Amino acid sequence: MTRRLATPVGITATGECFPDRIVTNEDLAKMVNTSDEWITTRTGMKLRRWVEPGVGSSDLGSGALKMALDRRGMGADDLDCIIACTVTPDMMFPCTAALIQQKVGASKAFGFDLNAACSSFLFGLTTGAGLIASGTVKRVGVVGCDVMTSIFDKSDRNTAVLFGDGAGAAILEPVEEGYGLLDYEQQIDGSGAPYLCMPAGGSAKPASHATVDAKEHFVHQQGQEVFKNAVREMANVSRLMLDRNNIDPKELTLFVPHQANLRIMDAALKRLELPREKMACNIAEYANTTSATIPTALHQSVVAGKVKKGDLVVLAAFGAGFTWGGALLRWAV
Ligand code: UT7
Numbered sequence: 525m526t527r528r529l530a531t532p533v534g535i536t537a538t539g540e541c542f543p544d545r546i547v548t549n550e551d552l553a554k555m556v557n558t559s560d561e562w563i564t565t566r567t568g569m570k571l572r573r574w575v576e577p578g579v580g581s582s583d584l585g586s587g588a589l590k591m592a593l594d595r596r597g598m599g600a601d602d603l604d605c606i607i608a609c610t611v612t613p614d615m616m617f618p619c620t621a622a623l624i625q626q627k628v629g630a631s632k633a634f635g636f637d638l639n640a641a642c643s644s645f646l647f648g649l650t651t652g653a654g655l656i657a658s659g660t661v662k663r664v665g666v667v668g669c670d671v672m673t674s675i676f677d678k679s680d681r682n683t684a685v686l687f688g689d690g691a692g693a694a695i696l697e698p699v700e701e702g703y704g705l706l707d708y709e710q711q712i713d714g715s716g717a718p719y720l721c722m723p724a725g726g727s728a729k730p731a732s733h734a735t736v737d738a739k740e741h742f743v744h745q746q747g748q749e750v751f752k753n754a755v756r757e758m759a760n761v762s763r764l765m766l767d768r769n770n771i772d773p774k775e776l777t778l779f780v781p782h783q784a785n786l787r788i789m790d791a792a793l794k795r796l797e798l799p800r801e802k803m804a805c806n807i808a809e810y811a812n813t814t815s816a817t818i819p820t821a822l823h824q825s826v827v828a829g830k831v832k833k834g835d836l837v838v839l840a841a842f843g844a845g846f847t848w849g850g851a852l853l854r855w856a857v
Contacts, residue, residue, distance in 0.1 A: 526707040526768055527650075529657035534704025534856030535649075537598070537695040538823035539591025541584045541669075542688075542810065543575040549685070556681035563685045568786020572688030572811035574673045580614035582623035584691035585669030588819070589628050592665065592693040600628045604661035606635035607652050609644030609668045609815040611722075611844075612675055613637060624667060633665075641720070642782050642843025644668060644815040645692070646710070646851055649839070652696045653705045664696040668815035675722055677742040686784075687743075688811035692819025703834075703856035707769055709761045709849050716846030719749045754788045754842035759795035761850035762840050766796075769852060773798055777835035777855075778825055782842055783807040783817035792840065804830075814843070831855050 548571055549560035563569055575584070585608055593600060606628075608621035621635030640647040645668035652664035672687035724740035725731050735741065758781055766773055773796045781789045786807050793803050804821035813820065818839050825831055835855045842848040 527709070528707060529653055529705060531657040531659070532699050532701055532704045533653040533656045533696055534699035534853065535694045536697045536699070536857050537592045537596035538819060538826050539588045539595060539693045540691065540820045540823045541587030541591065542573040542690045543579060543584070545574050545576065547572050547574050552685050555678060556684050558681045558685055566787070567686065568807050569685065569811045570808045573690055575671055575689045579671065580623070581610045581612050581669040581671050581691070582614045582620050582627060584671065584689065585610070585620065585667040585693070586624045586627035588669065588691035588693035589624060589665050589667050592695050593628070596695050598663070598695065600630040601632055603630040603633040603663050603665050605652065605655060605664045606630060606633050607648040607664060607666045608635065608637045609639070609648040609666065610637060610670050611639055611641055611644065611814055612671045620669070630665070640712070640843065640847040641845055642784065642814050642817070643710070643841040643845070643847035643849055644843070645818045646839055646841040646849050647847070649694065649696070649851060650705070650708045650710065656696055656698060662697065665693060666696060667691060667693045668819045670814040670816055672812070672814055675741065675743055677739055680742070682747070683743050683745060686812050688813045690810055690813035690816040690820055692816045692823055694819055694822070699856035703854045705851060706854055707765045707852040709765055711757070711761070711848050713846045716753065716844070719746045720744070720844035751785065751788060753846055754784065755791040757848040758782070758788070758840040758842050758850070759792040761848060762792070762796055762838050765838065765850050765852045771836065775836055776802060776838055778802060778804055778831055778837045779840070780804040780818055780822050780825070780837065781840045783810070783821060784812045784842070833857060
């Protein structure tokens, strides 16, 4: 059964924000025992952006939201709600959405944070669309923002090469019938929790000298387990949505997968029998920015003129939890 909203809701503008500092594979090879060759062939990553100390997710998130508002020709006061999608909030509380609200000056908006790891933006998009469809709000800013450098160990080659910092944003509004979010699928399975997590710093294991000494405030990942689940589920949800809407994959204009590993993205693409040109891909330049991969890859495709009104777009995500899902959109602007 499709999950079509009662009222059509779509993305009417996008934006992004990245820090200036570019870190190359060669830079990383000076920090840990790795090489450009290993990183490129295993992940497809070449560059990533890292913040300077003191820059938080709300700084990048507010930059991305401001760009999206400008591109829409909309003032911050026009926003009714801000959903900040992040695994790296500026602080445990208040929520990062509050900090973004203040930074963009959205005086009439309420907001909250949403954490579903790398699926956060996707879940934020469907949540925001649902709020609009319920008739309670009209304009929602969904922001995917992460400062991953704050939670990985720069001396551990298993994770230090994989992540970047960044933010992407989308404005959601009511759109014409037949456009916008046509369908979505979302899943969660906590049996995947041990394979990708930050073990300490939450209520179950508060910060202590022992947790810091044990490096439990960093990302811990069993890469291969995550890899095989990500390939299977991103392809499955995409195929499921296309099948139940009687859409042939060939009719898609753009496939926007979470950008964690080019091999995962290519494998999902292959299962959908789509050519590379149809995939939004910024992993070589920005690496894995967690909540920001999908909105920034989407934004860059929009700016490059790869999506026009009426085109079919599929977003697909997979992340810690495990969480995963997809969204099928008919581009509305
Ligand atoms: O965004 C959230 C979702 N996350 C994902 O989807 C990530 C999914 N997983 C992956 O993308 C891949 O599993 C990784 C990129 C994380 C790792 O690639 P892999 O092909 O699965 O490598 P591996 O972990 O099996 O490690 C293979 C070898 C190991 O050496 P030994 O034990 O075979 O001697 C690692 O120690 O590669 C070694 N290795 C490295 N060597 C050079 C691990 N990291 C590095 C490195 N440079 N940076």
